[in-house]
Amino acid sequence: MVKPPADTVMCVTCGAQTHRAARTGNTSEETVTITEPPAGRSWRAHSPPSADAGAYLDIERGVIDRRIWKDEGLYQQELRRVFAPSWLFLAHESQLPKPGDFFTTYMGEDPVVVVRGKDRTVRAFLNTCRHRGMRLCRADAGTTRNFTCSYHGWGYDLSGNLVNVPNAEAYPDHFDTADWGLREVARVQNHRGLVFGTWNPEAPDLIEALGDMAWYMDAFLDRDPEGTEVVDGVTKWVLEGNWKLAAEQFASDWYHVNMAHASALMVMSPTGKGPKTEIANTPGRQFTSPLGHGAGFPVHPRSRFDDAAVHEHYDYDQLRERLGSARVEGPMTTGHATVFPNFSYLPVNGTIRVWHPKGPDRMEVWTWVLVDKNMPEEVKQAQRRYNLRTFGPSGIFEQDDGENWSEIQAVSRGFVSNRTPLNYQMGLGIHDDHDPDYPGRVGELYSDNAARGFYARWRDLMNTPAWHENHTTPEGDRD
Amino acid sequence: MSTPAAAPAQAPSTGTRAMELHFEVHVLYANEARYLDGDRFGDWLDLFTEDLVYWAPTRTNRLRRQQRLSVSAPGGAAFFDETKDSLAWRVRRFESGMAWAEDPPSRTRHLITNLLVRPAEEDEAVEQGVSEETAREHAHYVAETGFLVYRNRLEHEVDLYSGGRTDLLRREADGSLRVARRTILLEQNVLLAKNISTFF
Ligand code: FES
Ligand SMILES: [Fe+2]
Numbered sequence: 285m286v287k288p289p290a291d292t293v294m295c296v297t298c299g300a301q302t303h304r305a306a307r308t309g310n311t312s313e314e315t316v317t318i319t320e321p322p323a324g325r326s327w328r329a330h331s332p333p334s335a336d337a338g339a340y341l342d343i344e345r346g347v348i349d350r351r352i353w354k355d356e357g358l359y360q361q362e363l364r365r366v367f368a369p370s371w372l373f374l375a376h377e378s379q380l381p382k383p384g385d386f387f388t389t390y391m392g393e394d395p396v397v398v399v400r401g402k403d404r405t406v407r408a409f410l411n412t413c414r415h416r417g418m419r420l421c422r423a424d425a426g427t428t429r430n431f432t433c434s435y436h437g438w439g440y441d442l443s444g445n446l447v448n449v450p451n452a453e454a455y456p457d458h459f460d461t462a463d464w465g466l467r468e469v470a471r472v473q474n475h476r477g478l479v480f481g482t483w484n485p486e487a488p489d490l491i492e493a494l495g496d497m498a499w500y501m502d503a504f505l506d507r508d509p510e511g512t513e514v515v516d517g518v519t520k521w522v523l524e525g526n527w528k529l530a531a532e533q534f535a536s537d538w539y540h541v542n543m544a545h546a547s548a549l550m551v552m553s554p555t556g557k558g559p560k561t562e563i564a565n566t567p568g569r570q571f572t573s574p575l576g577h578g579a580g581f582p583v584h585p586r587s588r589f590d591d592a593a594v595h596e597h598y599d600y601d602q603l604r605e606r607l608g609s610a611r612v613e614g615p616m617t618t619g620h621a622t623v624f625p626n627f628s629y630l631p632v633n634g635t636i637r638v639w640h641p642k643g644p645d646r647m648e649v650w651t652w653v654l655v656d657k658n659m660p661e662e663v664k665q666a667q668r669r670y671n672l673r674t675f676g677p678s679g680i681f682e683q684d685d686g687e688n689w690s691e692i693q694a695v696s697r698g699f700v701s702n703r704t705p706l707n708y709q710m711g712l713g714i715h716d717d718h719d720p721d722y723p724g725r726v727g728e729l730y731s732d733n734a735a736r737g738f739y740a741r742w743r744d745l746m747n748t749p750a751w752h753e754n755h756t757t758p759e760g761d762r763d
Numbered sequence: 764m765s766t767p768a769a770a771p772a773q774a775p776s777t778g779t780r781a782m783e784l785h786f787e788v789h790v791l792y793a794n795e796a797r798y799l800d801g802d803r804f805g806d807w808l809d810l811f812t813e814d815l816v817y818w819a820p821t822r823t824n825r826l827r828r829q830q831r832l833s834v835s836a837p838g839g840a841a842f843f844d845e846t847k848d849s850l851a852w853r854v855r856r857f858e859s860g861m862a863w864a865e866d867p868p869s870r871t872r873h874l875i876t877n878l879l880v881r882p883a884e885e886d887e888a889v890e891q892g893v894s895e896e897t898a899r900e901h902a903h904y905v906a907e908t909g910f911l912v913y914r915n916r917l918e919h920e921v922d923l924y925s926g927g928r929t930d931l932l933r934r935e936a937d938g939s940l941r942v943a944r945r946t947i948l949l950e951q952n953v954l955l956a957k958n959i960s961t962f963f
Contacts (some may be wrong), residue, residue: 343769364860393771422824422827423823423825423829424823424824424825424952425823425825426825426826426829427829515838515839515840516835516836516838516839516840516842517820517821517823517835517839517841518821518840519821519840519841519842519954520825520952520953520954521953521954521955521956521957521958522820522953522954522955522956522957523957523958524957525957544863546859546861547856547857547859547860547862547863550855550856550859550861551855551859552853556855574804580820587833601894629797635764648953652840653840665838668838668844669844671853672840672841672842672843672844673845673849673853676842677842677954677956677957677958677959678842678843678853678958678959678960680852680856683862683864683865683958683959683960684862684863684864685959686864686957687864687957687958688863689957690920690957691917694918
């Protein structure tokens with residue numbers, strides 16, 4: 285059973301100090317502490333009671349209850365405790381080369397617009413008008429001088445300031461446009477071209493939040509001193525499946541490759557018969573971060589599926605000097621990775637992607653193709669074509685992933701199904717978690733370690749009140 | 764070149780030759796649909812020329828003043844960007860017996876409609892990358908169609924793919940018509956399906 289929350293739930297919308305509130309969900313009644321909003325401060329989010337996420341998984345034993353992919357209450361808790369406080373991928377800086385360039389995306393289920401300001405700084409704002417809440421910008425991308433709401437015409441500049449209010453004379457004296465600028469994403473930082481943002485003003489710097497993961501990411505992002513860019517356009521599709529199914533798989537699951545992608549491996553192998561056993565059982569390493577990130581990669585030199593034109597483009601001696609042999613033989617060209625919570629990538633075909641949550645049983649996948657800026661145009665194009673033929677909704681690999689996730693989700697409706705634990709025990713108890721060549725906790729490729737790490741981090745965030753629930757810190761949520 | 768691979772077809776609507784051409788292309792597409800819905804991907808592949816370019820760009824929401832950017836340019840994001848070889852690769856996968864996304868197979872229905880077809884000028888073919896020699900030696904036609912593809916999968920899964928196709932057709936030496944260029948424009952921004960495990 286779900287335990288009552290350890291933290292106190294607070295509500296500022298009713299003015300009383302404490303009251304008895306009926307809880308929706310599985311418990312009946314419970315004391316909820318209410319505090320007055322501090323003078324001059326605006327409303328805080330109303331946080332409903334939180335469940336103990338630890339009740340759904342036993343990381344030490346390697347069992348997980350599939351309700352975590354299905355439960356609406358847990359999903360709402362994820363939005364406020366996993367998505368709201370975490371660093372989330374927003375865009376690649378090459379999407380916004382000039383002042384006024386913008387791109388609209390989501391952080392959790394919150395729409396945001398990412399824009400390069402006149403001062404060339406990249407900022408992100410909640411993409412909703414402060415007047416009546418109309419979606420402010422309805423284009424996917426473009427260039428603009430300002431954002432004008434199509435409902436009553438409030439206009440905002442590229443820094444989010446409210447600069448135009450039609451019929452302004454009708455507002456009272458204390459109406460100050462300075463109070464009604466766009467809600468700005470608290471922190472926006474860039475790691476080698478990847479722009480991340482977080483609503484959490486107390487979040488550690490992005491580089492700290494990445495921890496050792498940055499070393500693995502750089503195998504992909506830092507192959508060339510000029511850095512990377514994305515091919516024009518984002519490929520988007522929806523599928524019935526909880527976002528964690530995909531994020532977990534990209535963190536941890538090389539295991540599925542030989543079975544789920546058997547048809548693709550067969551088509552791509554030189555003989556047309558599928559990979560040789562020694563390649564199918566390829567040795568490799570898997571990295572598990574205490575921050576929830578994960579990555580895995582074969583180290584067998586022939587267990588590589590990169591495009592010929594891309595492969596030939598690289599000078600591997602030079603790369604070894606730049607990145608070190610351990611990175612070149614593994615995470616540079618092959619493998620998989622997830623940056624907690626919902627950003628993933630595959631170096632082999634340059635895909636970077638976000639698993640946007642769209643309710644507990646739905647995700648929207650947004651993918652970009654990442655290439656080195658310095659690549660000749662024909663190499664970039666080779667990578668783009670290779671990407672869309674292997675991954676993406678029509679890709680010969682990814683078609684089968686979609687089927688797995690949607691069917692796991694479809695099965696997650698049953699009562700008994702939801703009380704039948706699932707197995708995450710691969711590699712459990714094997715204490716091989718260090719490798720002098722790789723930073724962090726690193727073990728065998730075929731392992732659920734990184735999945736257990738992903739869910740351990742998820743559980744911990746789920747069970748920790750986020751900054752916006754904490755009334756005592758001065759940096760608490762305020763507008 | 765950004766949007767459709769060719770100017771809109773404006774077929775002369777009457778005259779025996781126009782009607783014969785229309786009929787011939789109509790039958791070609793009806794057969795194509797039959798192959799796709801009947802799991803006959805090998806036969807389907809035979810409908811394309813060796814120098815095929817098969818392209819389905821993505822579409823984005825843009826303000827009207829930036830509408831020219833609403834269809835991904837060549838070299839940008841795409842659902843398909845294929846040669847005959849790469850299509851053959853995809854077909855081989857379906858025939859591998861291990862393509863789980865289509866095993867058990869989906870039930871699909873390709874409805875191909877609103878056909879307009881007209882002869883193409885020689886330089887129109889060249890503009891689309893057909894070699895000058897081929898453009899000179901073979902008659903080409905521009906054919907536009909609309910399509911609605913219904914996919915019903917497993918128990919409850921239903922997907923609808925609506926779009927338009929602009930083809931450059933070639934009269935081959937044996938008298939048959941084959942597709943040399945195909946541009947597919949889906950009427951979707953976010954693809955509202957978990958995958959595309961068929962062709963258009
Ligand atoms: S909702 Fe935006 S101006 Fe009224
Ligand atoms: Fe996969």
